[in-house]
Amino acid sequence: MIKKRLFTPGPTPIPESVMLRMAEPIIHHRNPEFREIFKRVSENLKYLFQTKQPVLTLTCSGTGGIESTFVSLFSPGDTIISVNGGKFGERWVKMPKVFDYNVFEIKNKWGTAPTENEILNALKQNPNAKGVYLTHSETSTGTATDIKLISKVIRENSNALVCVDGITAIGAHEFRFDDWGIDVCVTGSQKGLMIPPGLAFVCLSQRAISAMEKSTTPKFYFDLRKALKSFADDDTPFTPAITLIVGVDAALQIIKDEGIENIWHQHERKANAIRAGVTALGMKLFSNSPSFAVTPVWLPENVDWKKFNSTLKKTYGITVAGGQDEFTGKIFRISHLGYYDEFDMVTIIAALEMSLNEVGYSFTSGVGVQAVMNYFQNNK
Amino acid sequence: MIKKRLFTPGPTPIPESVMLRMAEPIIHHRNPEFREIFKRVSENLKYLFQTKQPVLTLTCSGTGGIESTFVSLFSPGDTIISVNGGKFGERWVKMPKVFDYNVFEIKNKWGTAPTENEILNALKQNPNAKGVYLTHSETSTGTATDIKLISKVIRENSNALVCVDGITAIGAHEFRFDDWGIDVCVTGSQKGLMIPPGLAFVCLSQRAISAMEKSTTPKFYFDLRKALKSFADDDTPFTPAITLIVGVDAALQIIKDEGIENIWHQHERKANAIRAGVTALGMKLFSNSPSFAVTPVWLPENVDWKKFNSTLKKTYGITVAGGQDEFTGKIFRISHLGYYDEFDMVTIIAALEMSLNEVGYSFTSGVGVQAVMNYFQNNK
Numbered sequence: 001m002i003k004k005r006l007f008t009p010g011p012t013p014i015p016e017s018v019m020l021r022m023a024e025p026i027i028h029h030r031n032p033e034f035r036e037i038f039k040r041v042s043e044n045l046k047y048l049f050q051t052k053q054p055v056l057t058l059t060c061s062g063t064g065g066i067e068s069t070f071v072s073l074f075s076p077g078d079t080i081i082s083v084n085g086g087k088f089g090e091r092w093v094k095m096p097k098v099f100d101y102n103v104f105e106i107k108n109k110w111g112t113a114p115t116e117n118e119i120l121n122a123l124k125q126n127p128n129a130k131g132v133y134l135t136h137s138e139t140s141t142g143t144a145t146d147i148k149l150i151s152k153v154i155r156e157n158s159n160a161l162v163c164v165d166g167i168t169a170i171g172a173h174e175f176r177f178d179d180w181g182i183d184v185c186v187t188g189s190q191k192g193l194m195i196p197p198g199l200a201f202v203c204l205s206q207r208a209i210s211a212m213e214k215s216t217t218p219k220f221y222f223d224l225r226k227a228l229k230s231f232a233d234d235d236t237p238f239t240p241a242i243t244l245i246v247g248v249d250a251a252l253q254i255i256k257d258e259g260i261e262n263i264w265h266q267h268e269r270k271a272n273a274i275r276a277g278v279t280a281l282g283m284k285l286f287s288n289s290p291s292f293a294v295t296p297v298w299l300p301e302n303v304d305w306k307k308f309n310s311t312l313k314k315t316y317g318i319t320v321a322g323g324q325d326e327f328t329g330k331i332f333r334i335s336h337l338g339y340y341d342e343f344d345m346v347t348i349i350a351a352l353e354m355s356l357n358e359v360g361y362s363f364t365s366g367v368g369v370q371a372v373m374n375y376f377q378n379n380k
Numbered sequence: 381m382i383k384k385r386l387f388t389p390g391p392t393p394i395p396e397s398v399m400l401r402m403a404e405p406i407i408h409h410r411n412p413e414f415r416e417i418f419k420r421v422s423e424n425l426k427y428l429f430q431t432k433q434p435v436l437t438l439t440c441s442g443t444g445g446i447e448s449t450f451v452s453l454f455s456p457g458d459t460i461i462s463v464n465g466g467k468f469g470e471r472w473v474k475m476p477k478v479f480d481y482n483v484f485e486i487k488n489k490w491g492t493a494p495t496e497n498e499i500l501n502a503l504k505q506n507p508n509a510k511g512v513y514l515t516h517s518e519t520s521t522g523t524a525t526d527i528k529l530i531s532k533v534i535r536e537n538s539n540a541l542v543c544v545d546g547i548t549a550i551g552a553h554e555f556r557f558d559d560w561g562i563d564v565c566v567t568g569s570q571k572g573l574m575i576p577p578g579l580a581f582v583c584l585s586q587r588a589i590s591a592m593e594k595s596t597t598p599k600f601y602f603d604l605r606k607a608l609k610s611f612a613d614d615d616t617p618f619t620p621a622i623t624l625i626v627g628v629d630a631a632l633q634i635i636k637d638e639g640i641e642n643i644w645h646q647h648e649r650k651a652n653a654i655r656a657g658v659t660a661l662g663m664k665l666f667s668n669s670p671s672f673a674v675t676p677v678w679l680p681e682n683v684d685w686k687k688f689n690s691t692l693k694k695t696y697g698i699t700v701a702g703g704q705d706e707f708t709g710k711i712f713r714i715s716h717l718g719y720y721d722e723f724d725m726v727t728i729i730a731a732l733e734m735s736l737n738e739v740g741y742s743f744t745s746g747v748g749v750q751a752v753m754n755y756f757q758n759n760k
Binding site: 004006008010011013014019020022023024025026027028029031059060061062063064067094095098099100188190196197198217218219220221222238239240241242243244319 | 384386388390391393394399400402403404405406407408409411439440441442443444447474475478479480568570576577578597598599600601602618619620621622623624699
C-alpha cells in the first residue's frame with residue numbers, strides 16, 4: 001500500500017478531475033463540441049501567457065514546439081544568439097545549426113543564468129542577430145533567468161526577436177508576454193499545465209508573425225503559418241491530441257479559478273519551503289539563481305546516489321530527478337511544479353529525511369520537515 | 381439520454397478499459413515501469429505490422445509520422461513517385477515538394493486505386509526513383525490499394541523503397557510488412573489501434589534504415605536516426621505522450637488476444653455488412669475498390685446533406701464523416717474501423733434508416749437493418 005509519488009519536473013502529477021475528464025468518451029475534432037472546447041482553451045492559454053496574442057497548440061513534445069519556432073521564423077544563414085546553461089539550452093544551440101542557421105552561443109556555467117552584460121556583448125558582436133533564445137527555467141539545473149530584464153535589454157539594443165523556452169517556467173514563474181515585449185514563448189503540457197505530455201503551446205507576437213512570412217526554411221508539420229491560419233477558425237491543421245486538449249481545458253479552468261498571480265506566488269512559496277527544508281538538513285543548493293519549478297540539491301558527500309535513489313523509490317515510492325551529464329550522481333532535483341500543495345512539500349522532505357537516515361547521512365531528525373512547516377506558517 | 385456515437389475514421393471509439401488505463405496516475409518515462417510498458421508496446425507493434433523490424437513511436441499525428449519518413453530517408457533532388465487518389469495522397473505529393481524533392485505524381489480519380497500498369501509506367505519514366513508512396517486505405521475516398529501486388533511490382537522493377545501510408549489501414553486490412561517486402565509503413569493511434577490521436581508509428585526495413593544514413597535533409601524532431609537509437613534502449617529521444625503509450629499497451633493486448641487475422645476478418649465482415657445495408661436501402665457505393673475501414677456512400681439525389689447530417693447528429697447522436705472537396709454534400713462516409721461489433725453496424729444502418737425517413741427519402745423500412753443482420757448470420 002505504498003503510494004507512488006512523482007516529484008519530477010515533467011511529467012508532473014495530474015489532478016484527479018483532469019484525468020477523469022480525459023477518460024470521457026472521445027469526441028471528434030471537427031465537431032462543434034470540440035471547437036467550443038478548443039476556442040476556450042485558446043482563450044485561457046492567452047491568460048496563462050498574459051497576452052492578447054495567439055497561442056497555438058501543436059501535437060508534439062516541447063522540443064517539437066521550439067523546433068516549430070526555429071523553422072517558421074528564420075531562414076538558413078540567419079544569426080541566432082542562443083543561451084546554453086544546461087541540457088535544454090544546449091539543445092537550442094544544436095537545433096538551429098541543423099537548419100543551417102548561424103548560431104552564436106552564450107555558454108553559462110551550469111547553475112548560473114545569463115547576465116545583462118553577456119547579452120549586451122552578444123548583441124554587439126552580432127548586430128544582425130534575428131533572434132535570441134533564452135530558457136526561462138532550465139530544467140537540468142533548476143536555474144531561472146530574469147526574462148523581464150533580459151527581454152528589456154534585447155528590445156532596447158537590437159531588432160532580434162526575444163524567444164523564450166518557457167517549458168518548465170510557465171505556470172510557475174511570473175511571465176507577462178505582452179508587458180515584457182516577448183516575441184515567442186513555448187511551453188509543454190506536462191509541466192505547469194498539469195496534464196500528460198503530448199502537446200506544445202506557442203505564443204507569437206506580431207513581430208514574430210511578420211517574420212514567418214520571410215522564412216524560407218522547409219517545413220510542413222511544424223509550419224506555424226498553417227497553425228495560425230487554422231487557429232482563426234478554432235481549428236488545427238492536423239488531427240490534434242484531442243483527449244489532451246480536453247485535459248488542458250479542465251486544467252486551465254483550475255488555473256483560472258485559482259488566479260495566475262496566486263499560482264506564481266504558491267510556486268515561490270513551495271520553492272522557498274523546499275530550500276528551507278534541504279538547507280536545514282545540511283544540504284547545499286546547486287543553483288545561484290534558483291527556479292520556482294524545480295530545486296536541484298548537492299548530494300551530501302558520503303551519500304551514494306544509487307542507494308539513496310533506490311531507497312526513495314523502492315521503500316518510499318518517491319521519484320525525484322537525478323543530475324545530468326557531469327552532475328550525474330552529484331546532484332538530485334526535486335520538482336514542485338504544478339499540482340502540489342504544502343503537504344506534498346512536507347512529504348518529500350520527510351521522505352528525504354527517512355531515506356538519508358537509511359543511507360547513513362547524519363542530521364537531527366525532523367529539522368527538515370520542521371523548516372518546511374515553519375516557512376509555510378510564517379509566509380502566507 | 382441520447383448516447384453519442386462516432387462512426388468516423390479517426391478518432392475511432394476507445395474501449396472503456398483502455399480509457400480507464402489512460403486515466404491511471406501518470407508514470408515517469410525514464411522509470412523502469414514505463415520502459416517495461418514501452419518495450420512490450422514495441423514488441424506488440426511488430427505483431428500488428430507483421431514484422432521483425434523496429435516500429436518506432438513518435439509523438440505527433442499521422443502526418444508527422446509520414447513527414448519523418450520523407451525527411452529521414454531522402455535528400456533534396458531525390459525522385460519520389462507519389463500516388464494521389466484523395467486528400468491524403470494529395471498531401472503526400474505536396475509534402476515532399478516542400479523538402480525540394482522531385483515528385484512524380486500518379487493521379488487517380490477519387491474512388492479508384494492505382495493499377496499495376498500505372499505503377500510500372502511511373503517506374504519506367506523514373507528509373508532513379510528513390511521511393512514510391514502509396515496509401516493503403518485512402519480515408520477521403522474509402523478506397524483500398526492492393527499493397528501486396530503493387531509492392532511486388534515495385535520490388536521486381538526498381539530499387540525504390542516501398543513506402544505505405546497505413547494510417548487508416550493497419551488493423552483493418554491484411555498487412556504483412558516482411559512478407560510483402562514493404563520498406564516503410566506509418567500508422568496513427570486514433571485509427572485501428574483504438575486510442576486517442578497523438579501518436580504515430582513508423583516501421584522501417586533494413587533497406588530503409590540504410591537509406592537514413594545517406595539523407596541530408598535538415599531534421600531534428602523527426603530524425604528517425606534519433607528515434608531508432610533510443611529504441612534500442614526501449615526509450616524515446618524526446619518526452620513521449622506517456623498516457624497514450626499506456627493506452628496503446630492496453631489496446632495492443634486486446635488485438636493480440638483477438639488475433640490479428642481475426643481482426644482483419646472482422647473488418648472485412650463489418651465492411652461487407654455496411655455495403656449490404658446501404659445497398660438494400662437503394663444507395664450506391666462510391667468506391668470501385670472499397671476499403672474495410674470506411675465506406676463512402678453516394679447521398680441519394682433528393683437528400684440534402686446538411687439536413688440529413690443534422691438529423692443524424694442532433695436527433696440520434698450519430699457522427700459520420702461528410703465528403704471532402706468536390707464531393708462535399710455528395711457523399712458521406714461510415715467508419716467501421718476499430719472498436720465496433722455487429723450490433724454497432726445494426727445501429728448505424730438503423731440510424732441511417734430513421735434519418736433518411738425523416739428527410740423524405742423513400743425506401744422499405746427495415747430492409748437495411750435486415751440486410752446487415754442477414755449478412756452477419758450467413759457469413760461467419
